[in-house]
Every structure is written in structure tokens, then in C-alpha cells.
Amino acid sequence: MAPVAISWTEREFEQLDLGDARLNKRARILMERFAADPTASVPKACQGWGETMAAYRFFDNNSVDWQAIMAPHWQQTAQRMAALPVVLCLQDTTELDFNGQRAFGLGPLSYEAQRGMYLHPTYAVTPAREPLGIIDAWMWAREKKDKTGARGGPKESLRWIEGYERIAEMAVQLPATRLVYVADREADLVPLMLRAQELGAPADWLVRAKHNRCLPDGDKLWEHTGAGAPIGELTFAMAARHGVKAHTVRQQLWVRTVSLPAGKGKSVVATCVIAREIDAPDGVKPIEWRLLTNRKAATPEAVVELIDWYRARWEIEMLFDVLKNACRVEAMQLGSITQLERALALFMVVAWRIARLMRLGRTCPDLDAELFFDPDEIQAAYLLRKKTPPDKPRLNDVLRQVACIGGFLARKSDGEPGVKTIWLGLKDVHVAVETIRTLREIGALKSCV
Incomplete structure (x- = not known):
């Protein structure tokens, strides 16, 4: 007799507990179906009318919490993280456009006339860019603006700070693993840096600078950091993007330790890194990154490591690409935002698995x-x-x-x-x-x- 194969979903969702064995079984079946054909609609992915109706009942079941669906994946991800000395925790936000659909609870997107929701996951990867899994997520819909132009609801910038706090909690649980919070310019928030400093920075943070802040002595952050001779250089291959051909990037590096004003007599000590491209091809805008971190970087090697970690942020963009274009989550026809959240919990794990297979095949x-x-x-x-x-x-x-x-x-x-x-x-x-x-x-x- 042939051995019974154990599917990856059974391994990844071994600890699934939705409070009912039938719900656990249905969640595993749905994961198998979505992984088997990520581009299919729910009816096409399911095998027959009965299974399709069971899927819709699952998404409509108010006793099923999307966080409970993801909980076993979070646990498996934490186990993978525990075996490593350094893990990068990437954060970013993406819009999910459900314009034209009638799902209850959706809200405006970047354009007020659009309808959809936002997804903000924390994506754990190794410095070599191997995706380990998703360890946290925010999902929400914006409220419409009132007559004065004000928008109600929670302040959205809190997601960056709460995202760091979640990583800091995990850092305490994983004492042998150094966690590094990595995010783009939207996370350039002094309250985030101050919160990390107040907690004693159990997890490091590394964000791309958005604001050219004034320093206590009157200098501007970027001019102050970029003054003087560079401390070294970095060379790497840049893939083709947005009409720009692939080419070799050569950057000069600067680094300074600075004190950033944090209001009410407070300050945040940070390291500012500037990586500026030289000899860019004709007609190509030079690549320049300005980074802020709590980590010290006294040597060119330490600066290059920080830049490599920031460049790994592209992995979360790949996750979003798989989620939208492979899993086609924006095409889902579900009746409410809570149903969409339950489906997205499954599809996020499917998207992670596809991205992980690709990266491991290379590394x-x-x-x-x-x-x-x-x-x-x-x-x-x-x-x-x-x-x-x-x-x-x-x-x-x-x-x-x-x-x-x-x-x-x-x-x-x-x-x-x-x-x-x-x-x-x-x-x-x-x-x-x-x-x-x-x-x-x-x-x-x-x-x-």
C-alpha cells in the first residue's frame, strides 16, 4: 500500500483550533483548494456545489475569527524564527480595491470614490530573503470624510507603532533571535522611535527616512549626515524596473549618529545612513536611500549590512504581488468585510508558500x-x-x-x-x-x- 502523503497544509495548520472539528476540517480543505488553484474563484476552486456552499457558510460563520485561522501559521512561523540568529520583520500597507462590489463594511481608498480595504501585515524573512511567514496583520476599512473633511476612526499611523510593539513582544519570547523591524518611509515616525527607546529596543528598527528634520544644533538631518567624505562604497545588481534597464548600482556611503528631537524635552538617539548612487546611466535617476536605525554602524561593513536588510523589504512587495495577481483576492465576491478577512487569512498563507518556494529554490x-x-x-x-x-x-x-x-x-x-x-x-x-x-x-x- 502506498504511504499516505502529509500535505503542507496539514503540517502548517496542525495546531488549528476554531472551536469545532468540522470548522477545522473545512479550513484545511479550503487552504488545499486555494493552494491548488490560486487564480480560481471560490466556486471554481471548490469541488462541486456542496463544497462551494460549505465554503461560503464558513466565510459567513460569525464564530470564526480570522486571527484564529492564522494562529497556527503564526506559531509555525515563530518556530522557524527561533532557529535563526537574525530575522527581518518587514511591514507595509497595501490597498485592496473592491470597487464595484457590494460587500458591506468597505470604505474609501486613496481616492474617495474607490471602495475597498487595507491590509498591513508583518512579514518575517531571513537576511538572505527566505520568507518565514506572516506574524501579524492589520485589516481595516476607512471611514468616509465628514462635511468638514475630517475622517473618523482610529489613527492609521498607530499601526506602525503597534506593529513594532508586537515584534518587541516576540523578541522577548525569542531571546536567541535578534528581530529587526524594517519599513519604508511611512514608518518614519518619531513616536515609533521613542516607543522603541522607552521599551529598551528589545527589537531593532530600520526605516527609510521621509523627513529632513532639524537637529538640535540647527543643521538639517540629511545635509549633516552627507557632509564630508564617504566612508565606503557598495555595489550591487539592480533588476529592470518601471522602464529602466537592469544595471549595476554603485553607491557611496555616509553615516552619522544623531539626536532627533522628540518633543517636550525628549530626544531619540539614532544612526542615519545615506547611500547615494554615482555614475548612474544616462537618463536614469540616481538611487539614493536615507535610512534611520537604532543600531550602531561604525564600519562600512555594518552600513552595508543595514542597506542589505532594507533592500530585503522588496519581499513584502512580492507577497502583495502574489496575493493580488496569483490569488486574485480583489476579485472575491463576498458579502462583507468580515467575510473578506476570513478569506484573506487563508490566502495570505497561500501567498507566503508560493513566495517561499521561489526564494528557497534559489538560495x-x-x-x-x-x-x-x-x-x-x-x-x-x-x-x-x-x-x-x-x-x-x-x-x-x-x-x-x-x-x-x-x-x-x-x-x-x-x-x-x-x-x-x-x-x-x-x-x-x-x-x-x-x-x-x-x-x-x-x-x-x-x-x-
Whole structure:
């Protein structure tokens, strides 16, 4: 008898507890269905009318809290973090546009006429950019502006501060792991830095500076930091973006320790880093980053490390890309924001898994593929490629088969596959997996392979 394969959802959601065994089972089934075909609508992802109706009942069940759905993933992520010396905790916000849909509880977006909601997760990755999982999330809809132009509801900047506090709490629980809060310019908030200082900075923070603040001696922050000779240089490859061709970036580096006024006689001691591109290609705007952190950076190597950590922030943008374009969450037809939150809790984990497979295939290609794919998935990937799987397939071997099914050409000049060909390939692989399992159940597998 063939061994029963343990799916990744069973491992990731082993500790799921929604208060009812039937709800636990339904959540795991939905995760399997969404992971099998991330681009499908709920009816298409489900197998039959009965399962589709059960899915909608699950999303409409007021006893199901979206945080309880994500809780086992948070726990698994914390275990992965505990095994590492440094973990980057990336934070950012994305708009989810449900314009034209009738879901109750949605609100305006950047344009007042748009309807949708906001998602603000904390995404844990290694310094080598391996996604470990999502450890926290805010989901909300804005209130409409009143006649005076004021908007009610909680102050949205609090999400950055509360996000740091959550990371600080985790840092106490993970004493052997140094956590680093990493965020873009919207997190350049003195109250956040002051709060971290008051807590004793159990977690480090690293944010891109938005404000050229006045320093106590009257100097401006950026001019003060960038004065004098650079302490070193950094060179890295920049991928193509927004009509700009890929090119090698060469930046000069400056660093200063500064005291930032924090009101009422208070101040925050911080390190300011400036990385400024030189010799940029003609017609290309030079890349300049200005960073603030609580960490000391006395050497060029320490400054380069901080910049590398900030550059890893791109991983959360990739997570949003998978969530919107692979999982197509903005196309969901659900009746209320609470139903959307429950669905998003599942899709965030699906998006993480796709992004993690892509990154691990690049950074740890020789890992045993069975750590990430069950035997049926491996068999299906090779079957669709009309190839015989090796006895001990590597992660990168299987991932490239999946990506080729999704349209990756695998030429020498193509490098490693991206997330899009992986998610498209996974869709076909899971169809083949269902076929293999059905044939096995009816005893016809040997005669059909």
C-alpha cells in the first residue's frame, strides 16, 4: 500500500483550533483548494456545489475569527524564527480595491470614490530573503470624510507603532533571535522611535527616512549626515524596473549618529545612513536611500549590512504581488468585510508558500524536495513533463519542473523561475495530483501509468 502523503497544509495548520472539528476540517480543505488553484474563484476552486456552499457558510460563520485561522501559521512561523540568529520583520500597507462590489463594511481608498480595504501585515524573512511567514496583520476599512473633511476612526499611523510593539513582544519570547523591524518611509515616525527607546529596543528598527528634520544644533538631518567624505562604497545588481534597464548600482556611503528631537524635552538617539548612487546611466535617476536605525554602524561593513536588510523589504512587495495577481483576492465576491478577512487569512498563507518556494529554490536548491512537496506533487510535476523523477529529487529540480509547466523556458540565460510561472505551474500540478489520487482510489493507477 502506498504511504499516505502529509500535505503542507496539514503540517502548517496542525495546531488549528476554531472551536469545532468540522470548522477545522473545512479550513484545511479550503487552504488545499486555494493552494491548488490560486487564480480560481471560490466556486471554481471548490469541488462541486456542496463544497462551494460549505465554503461560503464558513466565510459567513460569525464564530470564526480570522486571527484564529492564522494562529497556527503564526506559531509555525515563530518556530522557524527561533532557529535563526537574525530575522527581518518587514511591514507595509497595501490597498485592496473592491470597487464595484457590494460587500458591506468597505470604505474609501486613496481616492474617495474607490471602495475597498487595507491590509498591513508583518512579514518575517531571513537576511538572505527566505520568507518565514506572516506574524501579524492589520485589516481595516476607512471611514468616509465628514462635511468638514475630517475622517473618523482610529489613527492609521498607530499601526506602525503597534506593529513594532508586537515584534518587541516576540523578541522577548525569542531571546536567541535578534528581530529587526524594517519599513519604508511611512514608518518614519518619531513616536515609533521613542516607543522603541522607552521599551529598551528589545527589537531593532530600520526605516527609510521621509523627513529632513532639524537637529538640535540647527543643521538639517540629511545635509549633516552627507557632509564630508564617504566612508565606503557598495555595489550591487539592480533588476529592470518601471522602464529602466537592469544595471549595476554603485553607491557611496555616509553615516552619522544623531539626536532627533522628540518633543517636550525628549530626544531619540539614532544612526542615519545615506547611500547615494554615482555614475548612474544616462537618463536614469540616481538611487539614493536615507535610512534611520537604532543600531550602531561604525564600519562600512555594518552600513552595508543595514542597506542589505532594507533592500530585503522588496519581499513584502512580492507577497502583495502574489496575493493580488496569483490569488486574485480583489476579485472575491463576498458579502462583507468580515467575510473578506476570513478569506484573506487563508490566502495570505497561500501567498507566503508560493513566495517561499521561489526564494528557497534559489538560495537552498539542494534541499530535499519532500520537505516542501508531497510525493504525489513530485510525481505529477515529472509526469506532466514526461520525465522520470530521480530517487531523491532536490527542491530546485522539482521547482523548475513546476515552473516549466507554468511557462518557464529554462534557458541558460533565463536564470531561476519567478513566482508567476511557479503559481501557474502549481495549478496544473494539482490537477494532475487529483487525477493520480482518483486513479489510486479506484485501483486503476497501475494500468494507467
